[in-house]
Amino acid sequence: MEQTLKGKHIVLGISGGIAAYKSAFLLRLFIKAGAEVQVVITPNGKEFITPATLAALSGKPVVSEFFAANTGEWHSHVDLGLWSDLMVIAPATASTIGKMANGIADNMLITTYLSAKSRVMVAPAMDLDMWAHPSTQRNIATLESYGVEIIMPASGELASHLVGKGRMEEPEIILKRVEEHFSRRESMKGKKILVTAGPTYENIDPVRFIGNYSSGKMGFSIAEEAAARGAEVTLVAGPVSLETKNPRITRIDVRSARQMLEAAVDAFKECDAAILSAAVADYAPESCSDTKLKRENTNGLTIKLVKNPDIAATLGERKGNKILVGFALETDHEHDNAMKKMKNKNLDMIVLNSLQNPLAGFNKDTNQVTVIKACGTEKAYSAKSKRDVARDILDEMESIN
Numbered sequence: 105m106e107q108t109l110k111g112k113h114i115v116l117g118i119s120g121g122i123a124a125y126k127s128a129f130l131l132r133l134f135i136k137a138g139a140e141v142q143v144v145i146t147p148n149g150k151e152f153i154t155p156a157t158l159a160a161l162s163g164k165p166v167v168s169e170f171f172a173a174n175t176g177e178w179h180s181h182v183d184l185g186l187w188s189d190l191m192v193i194a195p196a197t198a199s200t201i202g203k204m205a206n207g208i209a210d211n212m213l214i215t216t217y218l219s220a221k222s223r224v225m226v227a228p229a230m231d232l233d234m235w236a237h238p239s240t241q242r243n244i245a246t247l248e249s250y251g252v253e254i255i256m257p258a259s260g261e262l263a264s265h266l267v268g269k270g271r272m273e274e275p276e277i278i279l280k281r282v283e284e285h286f287s288r289r290e291s292m293k294g295k296k297i298l299v300t301a302g303p304t305y306e307n308i309d310p311v312r313f314i315g316n317y318s319s320g321k322m323g324f325s326i327a328e329e330a331a332a333r334g335a336e337v338t339l340v341a342g343p344v345s346l347e348t349k350n351p352r353i354t355r356i357d358v359r360s361a362r363q364m365l366e367a368a369v370d371a372f373k374e375c376d377a378a379i380l381s382a383a384v385a386d387y388a389p390e391s392c393s394d395t396k397l398k399r400e401n402t403n404g405l406t407i408k409l410v411k412n413p414d415i416a417a418t419l420g421e422r423k424g425n426k427i428l429v430g431f432a433l434e435t436d437h438e439h440d441n442a443m444k445k446m447k448n449k450n451l452d453m454i455v456l457n458s459l460q461n462p463l464a465g466f467n468k469d470t471n472q473v474t475v476i477k478a479c480g481t482e483k484a485y486s487a488k489s490k491r492d493v494a495r496d497i498l499d500e501m502e503s504i505n
């Protein structure tokens with residue numbers, strides 16, 4: 105087997121689910137690929153797989169308790185956190201994910217996670233209803249906002265014999281994600297990237313606005329992925345409820361298209377590339393009332409709308425040899441419309457997503473995109489999590505020279 109992970113230090117966290125038996129195979133794959141692996145297992149994890157098996161495969165004693173049973177020696181989570189080049193938690197149960205999202209440091213695995221300076225990947229495994237529960241989904245979103253990479257569970261038969269989403273991804277696929285992580289890690293180091301995300305709100309009066317359903321999830325995923333590749337990211341975000349904690353992301357919050365234009369034009373001067381995923385309102389009310397418009401004073405209401413500036417086209421005019429990537433959100437004649445937008449806005453690449461697709465578009469956790477490049481190439485991707493879509497988009501962007 106190729107030594108793709110030679111010299112890499114990996115902390116493999118194992119929590120208490122039936123998928124823990126797959127962790128032995130994953131550990132074996134890491135070792136065969138040349139990595140040095142330290143296993144950290146939760147007390148419940150040991151009910152599913154023995155530390156003896158994992159110690160034999162890794163060639164290192166397994167860490168589980170804060171103090172070693174025989175010597176009373178303290179296991180330092182801080183040292184482990186500093187030692188690791190990557191922490192992979194597989195399987196991650198709903199409980200472990202919840203503790204990670206909320207900083208509940210009651211076992212070695214969570215304290216190591218909280219101390220980790222390296223990238224962290226999580227491969228959830230649980231029953232389908234636990235996976236679908238809003239609390240699990242909220243915790244997953246929180247971890248993503250902390251820059252944790254989620255290796256989404258697969259669908260199939262579960263330990264409960266129910267069929268659905270919740271199976272831990274196969275060890276070979278997790279290995280591939282780990283290899284990709286190390287090969288991409290520094291690929292955008294030294295680059296400055298502008299990302300726009302979310303909707304814009306155009307005020308009608310102090311309580312009303314024209315907006316759209318964009319959640320910002322697509323743009324925030326792109327920003328996180330670019331930062332994970334070493335880029336310094338300026339994220340210009342419309343009104344969204346998402347968080348960013350990544351020190352490589354500088355976030356500028358705006359509300360209207362005009363504010364987004366101003367922030368984007370300013371940031372673009374220093375940037376090497378821009379990815380414009382924001383859903384910018386094309387029109388805004390000609391004027392905004394200072395006081396709340398009263399129902400009693402009118403028989404009906406006509407609001408005159410004026411065209412907003414086109415941010416993508418404005419950056420397109422001043423792009424020089426910078427790379428400019430836009431999105432096209434379409435409901436019909438998708439391909440033709442995307443091609444027109446790419447040409448009219450002087451883009452190097454356009455990411456087409458269609459509202460006809462139930463797995464794509466506004467406020468979904470998934471997207472399904474076709475990437476079209478000005479040089480004439482085109483690739484349709486399957487539906488994936490927005491973070492995985494972000495990865496595909498950046499791979500495509502990085503291949504433009």
Ligand code: PMT
Nearest residue numbers: 319320321322381383384414415416430431432433466467
């Ligand atoms: O935020 P999410 O809920 O995750 O949803 C993601 C998304 C659906 C918003 C995203 O994937 C997406 O498609 N973003 C672009 C939405 C859009 O406004 O598309 P458009 O086809 O109208 O615009 C084309 C391009 O021009 C886009 O890059 C847009 O950012 C840009 N534009 C549009 C109008 C305008 N006045 N200025 C612009 O810069």
